[in-house]
Amino acid sequence: MNRRSVLDVFFGLASGALLLFLVAPLAITIFSTTPTSFWDTLRDPEVLRSIRVTFLAALAAVVFGVLTGVPLAYLTARRSFAGKRLVHAFVNLPLVIPHTAAGVALLMVFGRRGVFGQLFAPLGITFTDTVAGIAVAMAFVGLPFLVNAGREAFAQVDSEYELAALADGASPWQAFWHVTLPQAWPGVLTGMLMMWARGVSEFGAVVILAYHPKVVPVLVYERFEGFGLAAAQPVAVLLILGALLVFLLVNTIGRRQGSR
Amino acid sequence: MSKHWPTRLVLTMIAALLIGCGGPIQAPEPTAGPLTITPVLSTEPPTATVSSAATLASTSFRVPLVVFAAGSLIAPFAALEAAFEAQYPQIDLRPEYHGSIQVIRHATELHEPIDVVATADASLIPMLMTGVNDPETGRPYADWYLRFASNRLALAYNKDSKYAAELTADNWPEVLARPDVKVGIADPRFDAAGYRAFMAVVLAQERTRQYTYFADMFKDQFVQPVTLFLEDDLATVTVPEVLETRSGAHVVLRGASIQLIALLESGDLDYAFEYESVIRQHGLEMLHLPDEENLGSAEHEADYGSVQVDLDFRRFTTVKPKFRGERIGYGITIPSNAPHPVEASQFIAFLLGPQGRAIMEANYHPMFETPLADGYERLPAELQALSRPAGTP
Numbered sequence: 118m119n120r121r122s123v124l125d126v127f128f129g130l131a132s133g134a135l136l137l138f139l140v141a142p143l144a145i146t147i148f149s150t151t152p153t154s155f156w157d158t159l160r161d162p163e164v165l166r167s168i169r170v171t172f173l174a175a176l177a178a179v180v181f182g183v184l185t186g187v188p189l190a191y192l193t194a195r196r197s198f199a200g201k202r203l204v205h206a207f208v209n210l211p212l213v214i215p216h217t218a219a220g221v222a223l224l225m226v227f228g229r230r231g232v233f234g235q236l237f238a239p240l241g242i243t244f245t246d247t248v249a250g251i252a253v254a255m256a257f258v259g260l261p262f263l264v265n266a267g268r269e270a271f272a273q274v275d276s277e278y279e280l281a282a283l284a285d286g287a288s289p290w291q292a293f294w295h296v297t298l299p300q301a302w303p304g305v306l307t308g309m310l311m312m313w314a315r316g317v318s319e320f321g322a323v324v325i326l327a328y329h330p331k332v333v334p335v336l337v338y339e340r341f342e343g344f345g346l347a348a349a350q351p352v353a354v355l356l357i358l359g360a361l362l363v364f365l366l367v368n369t370i371g372r373r374q375g376s377r
Numbered sequence: 378m379s380k381h382w383p384t385r386l387v388l389t390m391i392a393a394l395l396i397g398c399g400g401p402i403q404a405p406e407p408t409a410g411p412l413t414i415t416p417v418l419s420t421e422p423p424t425a426t427v428s429s430a431a432t433l434a435s436t437s438f439r440v441p442l443v444v445f446a447a448g449s450l451i452a453p454f455a456a457l458e459a460a461f462e463a464q465y466p467q468i469d470l471r472p473e474y475h476g477s478i479q480v481i482r483h484a485t486e487l488h489e490p491i492d493v494v495a496t497a498d499a500s501l502i503p504m505l506m507t508g509v510n511d512p513e514t515g516r517p518y519a520d521w522y523l524r525f526a527s528n529r530l531a532l533a534y535n536k537d538s539k540y541a542a543e544l545t546a547d548n549w550p551e552v553l554a555r556p557d558v559k560v561g562i563a564d565p566r567f568d569a570a571g572y573r574a575f576m577a578v579v580l581a582q583e584r585t586r587q588y589t590y591f592a593d594m595f596k597d598q599f600v601q602p603v604t605l606f607l608e609d610d611l612a613t614v615t616v617p618e619v620l621e622t623r624s625g626a627h628v629v630l631r632g633a634s635i636q637l638i639a640l641l642e643s644g645d646l647d648y649a650f651e652y653e654s655v656i657r658q659h660g661l662e663m664l665h666l667p668d669e670e671n672l673g674s675a676e677h678e679a680d681y682g683s684v685q686v687d688l689d690f691r692r693f694t695t696v697k698p699k700f701r702g703e704r705i706g707y708g709i710t711i712p713s714n715a716p717h718p719v720e721a722s723q724f725i726a727f728l729l730g731p732q733g734r735a736i737m738e739a740n741y742h743p744m745f746e747t748p749l750a751d752g753y754e755r756l757p758a759e760l761q762a763l764s765r766p767a768g769t770p
Contacts (some may be wrong), residue, residue, distance in 0.1 A: 161617045221639075225421075229559070230537075230644030245645045246622060246629055328631055329622045342479055342632070343567055345486035 150354045158351035165198030171332040174248050177314030178256035179309050182263045190267030208264045220325025252326035262311040270304020314363040385548035418685045437471040442720050447477045447497035448635030452658040461727050476568025476633035481505045484712050492721040498569035499524040499708025521752030522710040526744045528652040529673030532664040538647040550581045554593035561629045561637035561649035565616050570634035571684040574650035575614045576702045580670040598628040614686045654742040678704045722757040729763045
């Protein structure tokens with residue numbers, strides 16, 4: 118055996134251990150659920166309501182993310198300005214803050230006595246125990262994924278195309294809409310999916326701002342705490358399978374982008 | 378480390394995978410209890426033997442004593458942890474806090490190795506532990522318990538709470554029923570304070586003969602309704618299996634009453650049903666409920682029995698809990714499968730002894746003069762000396 122293959126064997130073993138560590142809990146959880154209990158879970162009105170709330174709130178968070186995060190991603194990819202590093206740091210802050218702490222911070226601002234809470238109250242929008250509150254928490258923890266992916270995507274688009282469009286008489290808006298965005302779109306879409314998936318899986322920040330209506334992770338936690346492992350398992354499986362599906366999608370988009 | 382540590386580790390990892398960053402109610406550091414307890418602790422400095430043992434223990438093995446307790450015991454138990462470990466440096470007390478029903482389910486349904494179970498409702502122990510056998514040993518999870526402390530249910534609020542100026546012990550159900558008032562209640566499926574809050578509202582409508590209080594407060598608040606059925610001598614509240622508040626509801630539910638405190642402090646709640654000890658520990662405004670409604674008066678014990686809360690569980694558990702109103706009695710026991718029963722008994726003896734009593738008192742938590750033991754003959758001897766059999770004068 119040459120020296121290189123010895124290294125490969127060792128690294129292969131280490132990687133195998135890691136894959137086992139990642140896959141075993143998920144696989145065991147999935148396979149220890151009986152098809153009957155999984156089918157019952159799929160028809161459980163509480164679960165269905167919870168899935169609806171979770172998906173919709175995550176979607177609302179992504180819409181907010183696109184409206185605010187895509188412009189920010191474009192600016193940080195294309196322009197240089199004072200404080201750009203600080204902006205990067207702020208965008209990535211939610212990645213390092215414990216999500217329960219993020220929940221507390223959001224409650225201080227979006228709670229009934231918080232600045233935004235009071236601002237939106239006259240419009241009939243409140244954030245504690247509402248879908249709006251869930252969306253806010255999901256947006257806070259998920260935005261870095263969209264902004265970072267978007268920035269990468271915009272940075273990869275050759276600015277020559279934009280300049281050419283401008284030289285040919287296109288307005289900056291037209292250049293953005295018809296030249297830059299279409300080329301960056303797969304990256305932005307990946308960011309949107311990642312943000313959506315992050316939102317769907319969020320527990321810590323959501324549970325502090327809005328315990329009700331219950332998102333799926335809160336439902337899993339409540340069933341685990343309140344009714345035991347057997348009750349939590351099928352819902353957890355549903356969440357894991359959902360996450361797998363999203364990652365398949367993200368990968369497919371990524372491959373298409375790569376093959377361009 | 379205990380022989381159960383791999384199980385605990387695996388359980389923790391699975392839990393972490395399942396629930397992200399969710400976890401039990403976090404206790405403050407032992408020093409974070411009310412400041413008033415400091416003199417209690419400092420009056421009894423550790424003896425020379427204890428401090429030499431402490432030095433020894435810091436470099437060697439400490440017995441991990443796992444205590445699962447009701448959330449309303451967080452403050453006194455955090456202080457108790459410091460005092461107990463000073464006296465028993467070879468023991469590492471590991472308290473974890475949940476709603477009272479949850480405390481027991483961790484032992485009986487999640488099969489966690491637990492040394493001491495302390496709940497805010499002693500009746501949960503015979504209902505959910507004595508009647509259920511541990512599949513590993515074939516024995517009931519518990520065959521004795523002590524009723525050791527009481528409490529009173531009250532309303533916590535703050536100065537900015539809506540209509541606080543007009544709140545009285547007579548009109549509170551009417552004030553709390555107003556649609557713009559946010560009322561916090563612990564989830565009755567998980568926490569004794571939750572079903573006791575329902576009981577208090579029913580008792581209030583019986584005392585004042587205003588038979589719409591319950592409906593006024595809870596109608597249209599939940600996705601599946603909580604119902605009240607009135608008979609001549611018994612009012613029965615039925616809690617559905619799926620309990621979730623409607624969007625825009627003025628009732629706010631959380632898994633344990635202690636989780637409502639932060640929402641009260643942030644102004645997201647106007648009022649919350651809490652125990653008096655907890656309200657005083659947190660320095661919140663308090664409305665004392667009349668004795669007929671606070672579930673803490675010995676004289677009104679018979680009246681409390683006129684209300685019952687049924688939990689309508691079908692899918693996930695074999696027990697269908699029914700709670701008949703009675704005077705609040707905190708219960709404590711050592712599960713039959715406890716890894717460290719000797720140390721567990723030492724801890725309970727410490728709690729019931731002079732130091733434990735002083736700490737509970739400093740935290741405004743009333744204890745019974747002599748704890749009442751159910752299954753007295755099965756108690757560890759040192760606990761028999763500190764209690765008397767239930768039903769004896």
